[in-house]
Amino acid sequence: MRFYLDIIKFNLLEEFAYPLEILAFIIRKLINLGFLLLFWFVISSTNSDIFTFKQIVSYFLISEAVQDLTFTTGGRFGRDIQKKIKGGLLSNYLVKPIDTLRFLYASFVGGRTSVAMYALVTLVIGIYIFPPMDPISLLLFPISLVLTTLTGAGINIFIGIIGFYSPEAGSIKNVYVHISKIMSGALIPLTYFPVLIRNVASFTPFPVLAYFPVSILQEGGLNYDTYIKLGMSAFWAIFLLITSNICWKKAIRNYDGIGI
Amino acid sequence: MITILKDRLSLLKTNAINSYRVQTAYFFENWASLASTTFYVLTMLLFIKIVYANVNTFAGYKENEMIFLILFGQLNFYTDWIWNSNNILSFIESVRSGELDLILSKPIPSLFFVTFRDISLINRLKDGIPNILLISFLIDWKNIYTSWDKVLIGIFIFICGQVSWHCFRFLFALPVFFIGQSGQLFQLSGTLAETNDIPLEGFTGALRTVFISIIPSLITAQMSVSVILGKSNPLPMLLIALTVAVSFLILKQIGWIISLRHYSSASS
Numbered sequence: 431m432r433f434y435l436d437i438i439k440f441n442l443l444e445e446f447a448y449p450l451e452i453l454a455f456i457i458r459k460l461i462n463l464g465f466l467l468l469f470w471f472v473i474s475s476t477n478s479d480i481f482t483f484k485q486i487v488s489y490f491l492i493s494e495a496v497q498d499l500t501f502t503t504g505g506r507f508g509r510d511i512q513k514k515i516k517g518g519l520l521s522n523y524l525v526k527p528i529d530t531l532r533f534l535y536a537s538f539v540g541g542r543t544s545v546a547m548y549a550l551v552t553l554v555i556g557i558y559i560f561p562p563m564d565p566i567s568l569l570l571f572p573i574s575l576v577l578t579t580l581t582g583a584g585i586n587i588f589i590g591i592i593g594f595y596s597p598e599a600g601s602i603k604n605v606y607v608h609i610s611k612i613m614s615g616a617l618i619p620l621t622y623f624p625v626l627i628r629n630v631a632s633f634t635p636f637p638v639l640a641y642f643p644v645s646i647l648q649e650g651g652l653n654y655d656t657y658i659k660l661g662m663s664a665f666w667a668i669f670l671l672i673t674s675n676i677c678w679k680k681a682i683r684n685y686d687g688i689g690i
Numbered sequence: 691m692i693t694i695l696k697d698r699l700s701l702l703k704t705n706a707i708n709s710y711r712v713q714t715a716y717f718f719e720n721w722a723s724l725a726s727t728t729f730y731v732l733t734m735l736l737f738i739k740i741v742y743a744n745v746n747t748f749a750g751y752k753e754n755e756m757i758f759l760i761l762f763g764q765l766n767f768y769t770d771w772i773w774n775s776n777n778i779l780s781f782i783e784s785v786r787s788g789e790l791d792l793i794l795s796k797p798i799p800s801l802f803f804v805t806f807r808d809i810s811l812i813n814r815l816k817d818g819i820p821n822i823l824l825i826s827f828l829i830d831w832k833n834i835y836t837s838w839d840k841v842l843i844g845i846f847i848f849i850c851g852q853v854s855w856h857c858f859r860f861l862f863a864l865p866v867f868f869i870g871q872s873g874q875l876f877q878l879s880g881t882l883a884e885t886n887d888i889p890l891e892g893f894t895g896a897l898r899t900v901f902i903s904i905i906p907s908l909i910t911a912q913m914s915v916s917v918i919l920g921k922s923n924p925l926p927m928l929l930i931a932l933t934v935a936v937s938f939l940i941l942k943q944i945g946w947i948i949s950l951r952h953y954s955s956a957s958s
Contacts, residue, residue, distance in 0.1 A: 454875070465885060465888070468892070469892075472749050473741065476748075477744070477745045596722075602722050602726075604730075608726070608729040608730045617737055618741065622740060623740055623743075
């Protein structure tokens with residue numbers, strides 16, 4: 431465990447060596463968030479009976495924070511794995527006496543620490559704007575965050591695995607990103623989905639990545655709805671982690687180490 | 691004058707043929723790219739469906755008009771992808787690697803060459819046409835009320851918007867001459883175009899002025915659509931788009947001349 435913490439620390443220090451990159455990243459995030467809020471401001475100003483601007487702003491701030499804190503944004507971990515496979519860099523890790531997947535994940539997490547710090551700020555602002563209805567949700571929220579992290583890691587490993595079968599897998603990752611953006615509730619809360627689409631989305635792991643944690647924090651309590659959300663999150667976390675690890679072990683046999 | 695035009699057209703043709711050869715080299719990536727862009731369009735359309743399942747109008751736009759705006763947003767995206775962003779990225783790389791030396795030493799108009807170096811026509815058309823057709827199919831054209839003069843002015847505004855946006859992003863690439871890198875700045879400028887989902891009418895007051903004249907991201911899609919749908923007065927809009935385009939072209943030219951004076955080759 432200590433070894434992996436050191437890996438996180440090392441990558442964190444490496445990231446902080448380029449402060450301008452961090453600044454550019456934060457500005458980009460703020461611009462994106464600004465446009466999203468403007469979009470909802472325009473909608474809520476003419477439809478205030480359906481959308482409360484305060485609640486929707488809080489939803490998106492927390493939703494962005496959840497995706498960044500759980501390192502699930504944009505399938506980036508999966509893309510990193512794909513790049514390492516394509517360039518033959520994975521060989522560097524396979525020859526070492528380490529758990530490759532854990533090592534790669536620790537490196538990735540370390541390199542995303544500034545993102546997580548930014549996310550903490552947006553999370554606090556989101557909670558301040560629209561405080562949770564039931565204080566118990568503040569205790570349930572961290573549990574859902576852990577489950578989201580595990581689910582996101584499982585999905586990202588699957589995205590990475592595609593790299594073993596096709597070196598040009600970047601566009602397939604983009605397909606996942608597009609579907610996930612809407613089905614996870616990152617663009618619009620699932621509450622506003624037509625019933626049919628909402629039901630379809632509920633049977634996929636996507637809502638675990640944004641909608642479930644945010645709704646648990648904003649509206650959760652010790653009730654049936656929260657138990658279902660936590661239960662489904664736990665199911666997807668366990669299922670995806672186990673199956674992705676099994677698939678990784680099988681897929682790695684296809685690795686031909688381009689670049690060696 | 692005719693010789694100059696002939697030379698430039700010949701340069702464009704050569705660049706387009708070269709880009710075609712590069713683009714057709716990777717079979718799987720080509721089709722996966724089409725899948726990616728198609729899924730993007732499908733999710734955008736789904737998003738619009740979900741939004742309009744809850745509201746009747748958005749900034750004065752009905753669902754059909756909003757899909758029409760998406761069509762223009764996509765046309766803007768693919769046109770930009772054919773000639774703009776990839777060329778600016780190549781330009782940044784050529785300054786960093788010193789390859790610009792070779793370009794400057796050739797008897798060709800260097801700014802024109804770096805602007806139109808890679809014309810990714812085939813790939814972009816292959817990705818774009820199915821998506822454009824899909825969106826067009828979903829538009830209820832009978833309920834798009836416009837006239838030929840508005841459409842023509844709208845197309846002209848679209849072209850002015852493309853020119854302005856190219857020059858704006860090119861200016862963000864120029865710091866590579868001074869600090870040796872401008873990749874992040876260039877990406878930052880791209881983020882400022884994430885306005886495509888919001889109609890022109892959603893921007894009011896100073897915000898609209900900024901996103902038309904200083905950051906010209908509203909001209910290509912939103913302003914064109916607003917004019918075509920008769921939501922804005924065509925002639926003042928045309929004048930604004932033209933003024934912004936000419937101003938940015940002048941700024942690009944000035945920026946290029948100043949930057950070249952500071953160019954210290956990376957390869958020498």
